[in-house]
Amino acid sequence: MNFLQFMFTKTFWVQMLLAVLLVVVLCFGYLYWLDWHTNHGQQITVPDLSRKSLSEADEILEELDLRRHIIDSASFNPDFPPRSVIEQNPKAGLFVKENRQIYIKLNPSDYGKVLVPNVVFKTKRQAIPTLEALGFKIGDITYKQNIAKDMVLEIKHKGENLESGTQLRKASVIDLVLGDGTREGQEYEEESQDIEDENIDVEAVEDDA
Template identity: 45%
Template sequence: MTLGQYLTSKSFFKRLALAIVIVFAVVFLILQYLSFATDHGNEIVVPDLRKLTEEQVGDKLDELDLEYVLLDTVDYNQDFPKYSVVKQDPLPGAKVKEGRKIYIKVNSSGFGDVTVPDLVEKTLRQAEPTLKALGFEIGKKTYKPYLGKDMVLEMYSSGKKLRAGDKIKKSSVIDLVLGDGKVGFEESDSTKVENENETETENAE
């Protein structure tokens, strides 16, 4: 039998069909094994742990056969209870395998201290973004006579006068005393009056 005759014979097609069946069977068995080995279809949905205490996190994850690892505390966030979870990885809704570790970061107990910068004789335009960047809140703005308009003259927090280098809690409200820019004119009028008085005195003499 020649090669051409064999390739067109029933015997060849039977063997070819058998080989195809064997290949599909092997592929099917491999896929089934991989599905079993990776526990495919049995993923666990990661719950939302934010705002839970560490104890509550432990109880919740134990029920799901998951574990947690506390990475660190973060700067105090007033939108979250003290010592509660602020961040987690993987995020809520992610699908993971049994025994997966969930990494968490918890809120600190309160705002830390921040050093008050030297802003006296700085303009309001300079002072305001500096204070906000440090986490402070701008409170009342009052004015008093001073040549420089909107120049920072004094800073207060809870009625206490602040000086550069003082340490107060982040998120504290800082009240500003600013120059009204009018003292120059007042001084000019005052100087004019004094000059007139001196002239009158000289004339009288």
């Protein structure tokens, strides 16, 4: 019996029907497995972890069958508690599947330290923007006798003189001591000149009299 003749036998059609049924069963089985494996149709709302401590965030995510992964900490933000969640991805309110990983950034415990730049002998106009650009705050500005007016003579933090290269935390307050534009003995010379001018005025009045 050749193949053409076999195609018209009952045995052939029974085998074909079994083969089709097997393919259908395998297809449905694969789709069911895929649906189970990918949690198709399952939706979990991403919680808002903002301002939560790491332990609090872990507890919330564990209850929802979600995982977390800490990425590089952000710059210190004084508006958030130290070591709290400052940023997350995916955002709160989005829908994800079970076991999804949530990426979070933590607020550092404090400002990082920054090298104090050398601004001594710089002008006030140069020094203040330089310090502020690095995150420092300008505190008291005082003057001492020096012919270089508004030139930085000293920089201080909490009353202590600072050397360039010292490390301070961002947002630290730095006080400036500037030159007042006078030289030593200048006040005495000016007072002497004033007295001399007054004497000349008196003599001129007496001569007129």
